[in-house]
Amino acid sequence: MNYDPIAIFAEWLRELLTSWNLSDDFATVILKLIGAVVVAGLALGIFILQTWLERKVAGRMQDRFGPNRVGPFGLLQPIADALKMVTKEDTTPESADKVSYNIAPVMAVFAVLMIWGVVPYSSTWVGTDLDVGVLYIGAVGSFGVLAVLMAGWSSNNKYALLGAFRGVAQLISYEVPLLLSLVIPVFLARSMNLNEIIGKQGDVGWFIVFAPLAFVIFFISNLAEIGRTPFDLLEAESEIVAGYHVEYSGMKFGLFQAGEFAHSFASAALISILFFGGWQPAASPWLGAVVFFAKTTFFYFVIMWIRLTLPRIRIDHMMAMNWKFIVPLNIILLMTVPLLDYFVKDLGATRMYAHFGLNMVLLIGAIVVAGRAIKKSEPDRVRFPERAVAVPPKEETEEVAA
Amino acid sequence: MTPLEVIFWIASAVILISAIMMVxxxxxxxxxxxxxxxxFGVAVYYVLLEASFLAVVQILVYIGAIAILVIFAVMLTRQVTNPGQLFNKHASLALVMSILVFIGLYLALSVWPEFSAVAPEADTAAAISNLGTAFFVEEDGQPVYLLATMTASVLLLIPLVGAIFVARQKE
Structure with missing residues (x-):
C-alpha cells in the first residue's frame, strides 16, 4: 500500500546524478527544478481539463449539452481552443508600456503557480514543505494584485486603468478576511505548515466541524479573490465588456484566463486542505493524492455551481458586506475562539462540540444583528440630485401621506 | 561554487541593478x-539565510504595500513621467557621503568576528514558535518583549481609530 512511485523515481534520479560526479547539493537543486516544472505542468494540465469541465457543467446546468463535437464527449475541445488562442493575432496598443504590458499576463500565472508550489498532494508528495506555508499563501496573493495593476496601467487605456482600480479595490479588501480566516485553522493546528495542519485534522477531526464560520468566510473571500461570479466585477463581461485586460488578445488573454482557472482550482485545494483534511484519511502516498484530488474537484464543482447560479453582486454591496459584516465577524471569531480553546483544549471530543457550538451561536447572533441593521438602514436605491419637478399642491400630498 | 552561492550572486546582481534602475x-x-x-531580491536573501518567516513577511508587507503605492502614484500625480532634473545640486556631496558610509560600515563589520562566521543549522519551525512566544510569554519572571508588543499594538490601533474618526459622517 505504501508504494511511492515519485520517491522511488527521485531516489533513482539522485543516484544517477551523483554517479556523474555531481555534488549532492547540485543534485538537490536539479531535482527541485524538475519538481517545479512538474508542479507547474500539473497546474496547467489541470487548467486544460478545467476549461472542458467548466463548459460541460455549465452546459448541463443551463439545459444544453456543452462541447460534444471534438473527440469523445468533446474531450479534445480544449486542444482546439488552445490552437485557436495561439493562432489569434497578438495585438499591442501602440502607446502601451511594452515591457510591463508583456510581463503582466506572465505575472498573473506566476502568482497562482506559487501557491501550487506548497500544496501537499499527499503525505509525501509536496513541492516544498514550508514551515510558513499558510503565511506564504497570503504573501504570494500580492503578486496577483500587481499583475492586475500592471495590466491595467500599461495598456494605456482609460477603461483598462479604471478596471484595474476596481479590481485592486476588490482584491485588497477581500484579502483582509481571507488572511484573518486563515488564522483559525492555523490556531487550531498550532502550526502554519500545511502538511501538519492536515496531520492534526487526522488526530482531532476535520476543522470544518471546529470552525464552520471560518470556512464560510474563507470560501466567500476566496470567491472574491478569484474574481468569479458573484464577484466578477473585474470583468463583468455582460455589462462593461472587461476590466484590466480589455486590450489583451490571443494567448496573452489566454494566460489571464489560465491564471483565473488555476487560481480557482488552487482555492478549492486550499479549502480541502485547511478544512476538510486534505489527503486524510488515506496515509498511502498515491491513494492520498487520489483522495485529495477528489475532494478538490468537488469544491471546484461547488465554485462552478455558485458561479452558474448566483447573479452578480453590486460593487457597493460587495464592499459593505466585506467591511461591515465579514471583517467584524471574523475579528470577533479571532477573539473568542482562542479564549474558548484555552478552557477546553484538553477535553477531546468536548472540545469539538464546544467549538462547533460557539460558531453556531456567533452565526445566529451575526445573522440577527445584520438583519436588524439592514431593516433599519434606508431603502437601498440610487438617489438622483434634486431638480425642478412638477409638485402637486400641498394639500393633496398630505392627503396621500395620510 | 555551491548552488547557494550561485543563487546568492544572481540575487545580488538583480538587487543592485534594479536598485540603480529604480532611482x-x-x-x-x-x-x-x-x-x-x-x-523581492532581498526576500531571496532571507530565504538563503533560512529565515523563511522573514522572507514571507517581506513579500507580504513590502510587495503587497507597493501595489498600493503604485495606485497612488498613478492616481494622485498629474504626470507619472517626471520631465524635471534627475539630480539636484547636492548630488556629488551625496555620492561622497554614501561612499564614506559604505567604507565605514565595511571596516566596522570586517573586524567583527561574526562577519565571516558560518551560521549554525537553524531549526526554522522552532524559530517561528520561539518568535511567537517571545512576544507574550515571560522568561525567568521577566516578560521579554511584552511591553514592546503592547506599545506596537496601541500604535497600530491609533491610526485605525483616527481613520474612523476622520471618515465618520457628520451628524
Whole structure:
C-alpha cells in the first residue's frame, strides 16, 4: 500500500546524478527544478481539463449539452481552443508600456503557480514543505494584485486603468478576511505548515466541524479573490465588456484566463486542505493524492455551481458586506475562539462540540444583528440630485401621506 | 561554487541593478516596479539565510504595500513621467557621503568576528514558535518583549481609530 512511485523515481534520479560526479547539493537543486516544472505542468494540465469541465457543467446546468463535437464527449475541445488562442493575432496598443504590458499576463500565472508550489498532494508528495506555508499563501496573493495593476496601467487605456482600480479595490479588501480566516485553522493546528495542519485534522477531526464560520468566510473571500461570479466585477463581461485586460488578445488573454482557472482550482485545494483534511484519511502516498484530488474537484464543482447560479453582486454591496459584516465577524471569531480553546483544549471530543457550538451561536447572533441593521438602514436605491419637478399642491400630498 | 552561492550572486546582481534602475527611472510606475524587484531580491536573501518567516513577511508587507503605492502614484500625480532634473545640486556631496558610509560600515563589520562566521543549522519551525512566544510569554519572571508588543499594538490601533474618526459622517 505504501508504494511511492515519485520517491522511488527521485531516489533513482539522485543516484544517477551523483554517479556523474555531481555534488549532492547540485543534485538537490536539479531535482527541485524538475519538481517545479512538474508542479507547474500539473497546474496547467489541470487548467486544460478545467476549461472542458467548466463548459460541460455549465452546459448541463443551463439545459444544453456543452462541447460534444471534438473527440469523445468533446474531450479534445480544449486542444482546439488552445490552437485557436495561439493562432489569434497578438495585438499591442501602440502607446502601451511594452515591457510591463508583456510581463503582466506572465505575472498573473506566476502568482497562482506559487501557491501550487506548497500544496501537499499527499503525505509525501509536496513541492516544498514550508514551515510558513499558510503565511506564504497570503504573501504570494500580492503578486496577483500587481499583475492586475500592471495590466491595467500599461495598456494605456482609460477603461483598462479604471478596471484595474476596481479590481485592486476588490482584491485588497477581500484579502483582509481571507488572511484573518486563515488564522483559525492555523490556531487550531498550532502550526502554519500545511502538511501538519492536515496531520492534526487526522488526530482531532476535520476543522470544518471546529470552525464552520471560518470556512464560510474563507470560501466567500476566496470567491472574491478569484474574481468569479458573484464577484466578477473585474470583468463583468455582460455589462462593461472587461476590466484590466480589455486590450489583451490571443494567448496573452489566454494566460489571464489560465491564471483565473488555476487560481480557482488552487482555492478549492486550499479549502480541502485547511478544512476538510486534505489527503486524510488515506496515509498511502498515491491513494492520498487520489483522495485529495477528489475532494478538490468537488469544491471546484461547488465554485462552478455558485458561479452558474448566483447573479452578480453590486460593487457597493460587495464592499459593505466585506467591511461591515465579514471583517467584524471574523475579528470577533479571532477573539473568542482562542479564549474558548484555552478552557477546553484538553477535553477531546468536548472540545469539538464546544467549538462547533460557539460558531453556531456567533452565526445566529451575526445573522440577527445584520438583519436588524439592514431593516433599519434606508431603502437601498440610487438617489438622483434634486431638480425642478412638477409638485402637486400641498394639500393633496398630505392627503396621500395620510 | 555551491548552488547557494550561485543563487546568492544572481540575487545580488538583480538587487543592485534594479536598485540603480529604480532611482534613475523618470517614470514613477517604472520606479515602483523596480523597487518591487529589489525587495523581492532581498526576500531571496532571507530565504538563503533560512529565515523563511522573514522572507514571507517581506513579500507580504513590502510587495503587497507597493501595489498600493503604485495606485497612488498613478492616481494622485498629474504626470507619472517626471520631465524635471534627475539630480539636484547636492548630488556629488551625496555620492561622497554614501561612499564614506559604505567604507565605514565595511571596516566596522570586517573586524567583527561574526562577519565571516558560518551560521549554525537553524531549526526554522522552532524559530517561528520561539518568535511567537517571545512576544507574550515571560522568561525567568521577566516578560521579554511584552511591553514592546503592547506599545506596537496601541500604535497600530491609533491610526485605525483616527481613520474612523476622520471618515465618520457628520451628524
Amino acid at each position: 534613475t527611472r523618470r517614470n514613477l510606475v517604472h520606479a515602483a516596479l523596480f523597487l518591487i524587484v529589489t525587495l
